[in-house]
Amino acid sequence: MYSTERRQAIIVLDFGSQYSRLITRRVRESHVYSELVPANTTLAELQQKPYLDIKGFILSGGPSSVYDDDAPICDPAILQSGLPILGICYGMHILANQLGGHVAPAQGRREYGPATIDVPPNAGDDEQAFRIFAGLAEQFGASKQDSLHLPVWMSHGDSVDQLPAGFRVLACTESNPVAVIAHPQGLIGLQFHPEVTHTKQGKELINNFLFRICACAGDWTSGSVIEETVEQIRSRIGSERVLCALSGGVDSAVAALLIHRAVGDQLTCVFVDTGCLRAGEREQVVETFSGHLHIPLVVVDAKRRFLARLADVVDPEQKRKIIGEEFIRVFEEEAERLAEQKGPIAFLAQGTLYPDVIESTSHDTASTAKRIKTHHNVGGLPEDIKFKLVEPLRTLFKDEVREIGQALGLPEEWVWRHPFPGPGLAIRVIGPVDEGRLDVLRAADKVVIEEIRKAGIYRELGQAFAVLTPIQSVGVMGDGRTYANVVAVRAVTTGDFMTADWARLSPDLLARISHRLVNEVPGVNRVVYDITSKPPATIEWE
Known part of the structure; x- marks a missing residue:
């Protein structure tokens, strides 16, 4: 099934983080192939995939604590493989715990949201793992003798309180003395999440791991x-x-x-x-x-x-x-x-x-x-x-x-067509599907897309469409009472469709869409706009 030519790859082991897929995407954005695999995948199983030339591993975050009885662990053969490993949050705890260190509840050092890590000058040593911060001093106009203060995104309640043999601390925060750890053989632990946009230098950190530590070619185009x-x-x-x-x-x-x-x-x-x-x-x-x-x-x-x-x-x-x-x-x-x-x-x-x-x-x-x-x-x-x-x-x-x-x-x-689900309008008609309700939704959807195109923002949106809700509401048209359908309009911005934000459409555009829907689509007397992100919602309603 696969080409005999092996493909350089970074394997992401998923320990349950909401950001696991995002890690995979960030690696691919740097033109390095990446696969997301279950946390319990073994090195032997990965070596059975002949198309993979594994250059390194990333251990994702996750909701567990490594000291829990049923906490997921990493195949020890991966940790002893000699390949570079980047542990993120829970992944850092995996490195520490399984290699002989210790992880405990944070005891006042819990960190959720924005934080600043302090990187001392000697963190940029030439040894393999310490290159994770290479080049960042120049970005800040600082010399190699200056400390760096990097904004990052934290989400953890546990911390490493005892390092495994051979590791050293590369960075700390005001409340946590162990924010980044590294071993000279290419093992790095980050307590924060470099894959999210809130970590401003996250892309540079990931690229340092890919190119300076794993020696990837970046030729996956x-x-x-x-x-x-x-x-x-x-x-x-x-x-x-x-x-x-x-x-x-x-x-x-x-x-x-x-x-x-x-x-x-x-x-x-x-x-x-x-x-x-x-x-x-x-x-x-x-x-x-x-x-x-x-x-x-x-x-x-x-x-x-x-x-x-x-x-x-x-x-x-x-x-x-x-x-x-x-x-x-x-x-x-x-x-x-x-x-x-x-x-x-x-x-x-x-x-x-x-x-x-x-x-x-x-x-x-x-x-x-x-x-x-x-x-x-x-x-x-x-x-x-x-x-x-x-x-x-x-x-x-x-x-x-x-x-x-x-x-x-x-x-x-x-x-550049917006995605259209395989089940089609059947899952945009909420509730029972019949020809009449499909006709209403088809006409409503046509209006939404026409107005989005007229506004010149079709390409800016990841997806835009109408939803026929199962709700009917009282209205008034021509001095008469109506009891008709409520149509919801959904428009989102997204890069990978794994996460999405609701689009801030202008009030004038929303007004035009609403005006046309209630005047041109029979059976519609009310329009609402969905302002929910993904997560917690999905893009489609069903």
Whole structure:
């Protein structure tokens, strides 16, 4: 399945931190490949992945205390591997505790939120681990003889109170004498979180670990990803035929382009009209793939069967599972039909992304992760699926996929389309789904996107859409009483879709959207704007 050429990698062991995925992303932003694995992953298991050239490890934070009876630990073989290790918060405690030091409750040194670490001049020694602060003095216009005072973000109730043999303290805070520790052989512990933006020099610290300590090349680019992925696809599929589930979003489109580059006309794309699409979705997909990209495309009208299965279903998890299963059944039927013309189809390709896998808590994600929601193309798939799956984007974030899409020649407008969930409008209609409610939401969503585009901020937003709530409210129109639908508008800014903030749309824009919705969309008399970040909410409502 994988290329024989090994890929330099940093392995992030997830001990349950809310920032674990962010660590992985920060490493990748520096063009170094990174994988997030469960905390209990062993060195032997990692060495069985022939495509990995492991250059170092990062131990994430987590909610546990190392002195708890059931506290997760790191495989001792990783700690004794001789490879550089960066322990963050709980990861620092793992290093201290498992290598012979001691960790205890902070006793007045608990730190949550902003803090300042004091780095003495001798912390920049040339020994491997001490290079974690290299180059920072120059950024502050200070000499190497000056102490550094760096703003960081803390979140811990325990502290290291006894160092393991060979370690020394590199930095402290006003309330904690042990904020950074290091061993000359490349083991570093940070009590703070360099992966969050509140740690101003976090990127520089991570880069020092990657390049000065782990000696990574930083050559993981969209070009190298394309070459490697195409080779992997070609090796896996061989001479078999593959059907690609095309949703209309950038993810499945990029997956299709990669597979087409790998196996050419062995690929057939199938676009299923579930009846839960946005306005003009079907027409745009057909035009782009058949007219612009010239990739074989089959369109299946399955509105009636999907809406019949969704009738009276309220629970969002059940909706996702029904839709996931029904998609597979459609693909199986289509594969049988196509097999009569050109031979059997063994593979099904999907545009599954890393955040999809993480939120669905699939088998290959960290064991400490909690399922947020079942993505129809991950946890929503039926157990008796007849296809072998091909998911070339499974380890990538959205921005990485967009970069690859541009490199592959996908039209600009398509590359920057806002994500559209595989279950479609079915999970933006809160509660039961029927054709009438879908029509209301389709019209409302069209208004929201048109106004966002007119305002010139479409590219600035990660996602924007309308939600049809199950609430009806009293209104007045033309001196008459109405009792009609409440539509919620959602717009967020995000880089990786793992976290997101609500977009500060202007009052004038919100007023235009609201005015059009209540005047142009029948059955709507009230509009609300969602101002919740992710977390605690998800981007979608269901």
